[in-house]
Amino acid sequence: MVTIKDVARIAGVSIATVSRTLAEPEKVSEKTREKVMKAVEQCGYVTNTLARNFRRRRSNTVVVLVPDISNLFFANIIQGIEGVAHQNQYRILLGDTQQIPERERAYADLVSQRQADGVICLGRNIPFTYRKGRKTLDPDWPPFAMACEYHGEIPVPTVCIDNIGASQEAVQHLLDLGHTRIAFINGPADSPLCDDRLQGYRRAMKRAKAPLNSSWLTSGDFTLASGYACTQDLLALSQRPTALFCANDEMAIGAMQACRDAGLSLPGDMSIIGFDDIAFAAYTHPRLSTVHQPRNRIGEQVMQLMLKMLKEGGAGETRLVLPHALVLRESTAPPG
Amino acid sequence: MVTIKDVARIAGVSIATVSRTLAEPEKVSEKTREKVMKAVEQCGYVTNTLARNFRRRRSNTVVVLVPDISNLFFANIIQGIEGVAHQNQYRILLGDTQQIPERERAYADLVSQRQADGVICLGRNIPFTYRKGRKTLDPDWPPFAMACEYHGEIPVPTVCIDNIGASQEAVQHLLDLGHTRIAFINGPADSPLCDDRLQGYRRAMKRAKAPLNSSWLTSGDFTLASGYACTQDLLALSQRPTALFCANDEMAIGAMQACRDAGLSLPGDMSIIGFDDIAFAAYTHPRLSTVHQPRNRIGEQVMQLMLKMLKEGGAGETRLVLPHALVLRESTAPPG
């Protein structure tokens, strides 16, 4: 293996000079720089980043915890994160946690082991141990930020959208079309984000004086299959809803299938609106109306936030709320 | 920061003993082990993996190069890779290359920098420089394997399916239904995998003595939009096909939409068959017939292969061909 020593020997300078030339070229005379660069080329030297990171006590790597990479929603967020990371010489260590606390912990531990400098979490669990009821950030935690999700009590720096507002708008759209029997297929109940979407739903229904029927409140796990199953339950009700608001597009697409299988025509017999605006939403039949989230930007912004924390330590009580947009396509119509 | 020295001091042993206790507990007396473990707990010591990796000259990290993580097909493969990696104390550094050579190179370089021990490539490009026309593995390359894709000339260790056979079966299914005017929406022409799928298509058509019309051969880039666009072109032809074979499910779903927009009924006016069997394929209208690939297993196997190379160096001319399966759903029918 070619090391900095070899380069120094060939160039006839000290290893310190080689190191400087590579890291801070402006601090070295032009003549020396040339000599060194020639030597580097000649022997094919590549900096051993492992040694550098070890010495510098940081890894230029950020762990990104994803609940499930086979959930399309996260892909664009990751691309956003990765783009900014790449521009800033940072690497992304992707952890697909499947919401398993042990795996979340394992990845977060990479920071204590100096394999990573910070943690970005796209799921709803904080991957560090903390006393239940804690309401402040623990100064012992490494640089840590969340995207999409947020914590109910601890003010973790976060990039997200206004889930209450977005949800309310989606339901309002259904109400505006004349629906009042509107069911909601939400995500897991223990998620603050889903809490907010539920609140938005409630708020819209209440404001419109539409009946709130608890059997119209179901929750799935964001998969196609769970959307299908929840819809089957909803269709079996004696008081059938005429419209469905789903907390993500996958469940909405599952819901569509369940309706078709039950012989309903869409959107005539059932209006359906989703959330996220994944690419597939524009390719369903009928095309799915949904709430658009700026996924790429969410990723970019949370990585920027992380970089800031890495440089300056702490980011205060940042909560960056990015704009969403209702995208109306073909899956909603006035009640038959 | 708590280091191995602190633990040694508290436990009253040498740092070597601490290191041993943590790495090879069986080589240490039980009494010492207890002392050390207690000291570790007491001061909250965590091994600095960066220092360890530096000393051991390996990182226990494998780079996975993905052409596009927002392409669903890759997600399950990555999950397979990650699962096996995790079990073996390996980390995955995910590189979303967008097929940009510069980015592929940048990620592959992590190996020369000792940030990673090997490279798994899910795309079709070899991320190392090599003379055009080379037909053998370069011994200077780090442990390197491909999944799904493979190289036309260089015998890179690979895990894949029989693309010629799978493609042939898909087209044969269309032929069996009575179609002869079968168009093919393939992926990018410079991909060996797509070459094989084209060959399978040709073989099936030839064997059935069906007409081979070059205007029925199109290629997209595996996205929904490209499937849509290719289909529009196909529908504008005076000699319209009655069936469509698409090289992935996304393009097939795009094709479905284009057909519907053109007023065709599915599968009556147009049979469509896809490739991959992503989750969405079972939730289209009509449900998409397709070729199933064992994505999780592909990922698991390629990581196993990588582990083997990492341990033993070199894997010979391995090409592991996993079984595929035709999944018939509702999107294919006899020609109207």
Add this chain to the structure above:
DNA sequence: CTGTTAGCGCTTTCAT
């Protein structure tokens, strides 16, 4: 079974 010791390759004072 345990301790001593010599680095791994690099960055970073501190002199010069």
Add this chain to the structure above:
DNA sequence: ATGAAAGCGCTAACAG
């Protein structure tokens, strides 16, 4: 502007 030297925290001979 450059060099000498001191480690970063850990592992792995080697000796005892």
